[in-house]
Amino acid sequence: MKYEVDKPHYQPRTIIGVDLGVSKLATASALSKDAVSKVNFFDGSELRFKRKCYKRSLSEWQSNGNDAMVRRSKGKISNLSTYLNHCISKEIVSLAEQYPNPVIVMESLKGIRERIKYSKRMNAELHSWSFAQLQSFIEYKAMEKGIRVEYVNAKNTSRMCSNCGHTHKSNRKDQTHFKCSECGYEANSDFNASVNIAKVFREGAPT
Numbered sequence: 001m002k003y004e005v006d007k008p009h010y011q012p013r014t015i016i017g018v019d020l021g022v023s024k025l026a027t028a029s030a031l032s033k034d035a036v037s038k039v040n041f042f043d044g045s046e047l048r049f050k051r052k053c054y055k056r057s058l059s060e061w062q063s064n065g066n067d068a069m070v071r072r073s074k075g076k077i078s079n080l081s082t083y084l085n086h087c088i089s090k091e092i093v094s095l096a097e098q099y100p101n102p103v104i105v106m107e108s109l110k111g112i113r114e115r116i117k118y119s120k121r122m123n124a125e126l127h128s129w130s131f132a133q134l135q136s137f138i139e140y141k142a143m144e145k146g147i148r149v150e151y152v153n154a155k156n157t158s159r160m161c162s163n164c165g166h167t168h169k170s171n172r173k174d175q176t177h178f179k180c181s182e183c184g185y186e187a188n189s190d191f192n193a194s195v196n197i198a199k200v201f202r203e204g205a206p207t
């Protein structure tokens, strides 16, 4: 297994690993030393969450006088990806803000595309677009707060055990459940992947 990680010339204290997926649009975990201190799930399939996002985005644009976005959003409640991405990126950046010297780490879009190509459950093209937008929203919101965003080109983050590093496809039981066939560690599969993304980045970082 080979990871392509550029060694950063700075030392983050908290690594926010973000896994982008299907059942959960995004899962973020905060890795400090060896402890995972917080995990947030952003469930794109939940209608309540979508409506809340839409309302929040709209009122924000109205109060900022962003007429272009208000106009564009009128009558387009069915196209919710933009609102979802707006909300999720905001929450991921505020999660990062709670920690000292954070860095937000995501899987490169190329890796995500390769991974979702084989999923029959969704429209891969559509999701690629949505993930690209989410990543760019996270980038500019993070930049406003002076938080770095990095990418790892990591294969097998969904098959690797975040506890012992054992990598095998049998580890992944289904879309939501991860169980390591080596050490027996069990976790939500998106959570496990988000911790792996953080750890892959850390292994490329200087000690």
Ligand SMILES: [Zn+2]
Pocket (backbone or CB within 6 Å): 161, 162, 163, 164, 165, 166, 180, 181, 182, 183, 184, 185
């Ligand atoms: Zn394990």
